[in-house]
Amino acid sequence: MESAFAIIAEPSRRAILTLLASSEQSVGDLEEHLQLPQPSISKHLRVLREAGFVESRVDAQRRVYRIRPEPLKEVDAWLEPFRRFWSAHVDALERHLDRMNPTPPRRKRKKR
Amino acid sequence: MESAFAIIAEPSRRAILTLLASSEQSVGDLEEHLQLPQPSISKHLRVLREAGFVESRVDAQRRVYRIRPEPLKEVDAWLEPFRRFWSAHVDALERHLDRMNPTPPRRKRKKR
DNA sequence: CGGCTATATACTCGTCCGCGTATATAACGC
């Protein structure tokens, strides 16, 4: 298990991260919100922790987990080359679309 | 194979997408750039196509593939709640960091 | 100390998926 992408491929882990995005949570909190068996939560948290997505603080018997942004930043950075396909000026996208569907200007429609 | 996240968990598929981000490419082009066996490329392209990441155009015997942005937009959108952890004003992040590491102001260091 | 709560780990099982190899389909040029 290496890349940040493989980590967030798991739906439960994404759910955990989304919950932690709003505020830090204990394992019990997560268990309650996600309706998942506790060992499952702990296991996912371990994966997330070892990959640097989260870190934990000790509060008595509880372990409170919080987000660490670095790996997600990495994902965000990977998306960069693709943003031109939707963001900002639609021109680039349209040119791209046009190139693949030549839209013959002023000509008898051949097929559909 | 459902979520966009699962699709881009695969390194070869990310490589394909990155190549296609710069310009459309035939299967042979991809094969050459990525140094992967052709059946592997075709199989990954199939997955990407069925998940809506790419679409193909026919050019004689060649199939030329190009990016379709929608699924990546979805990933981009999912990242939104996390951007506050790094982007824009660092204040939010710092407050977050402070909360977990109280930084007792002016006190004898206990541990570490 | 003893029981309770909170969390982590161990282990087995079934499944999914990428890889490699072989083969099928299809369009080109002669």
Added chain:
DNA sequence: GCGTTATATACGCGGACGAGTATATAGCCG
């Protein structure tokens, strides 16, 4: 039509990983 090129599909294998169950660890309170 035939050989060749370009791409897709079929199949079997092995490894990885998530789910579930059981158990271990650790800190709390009385």
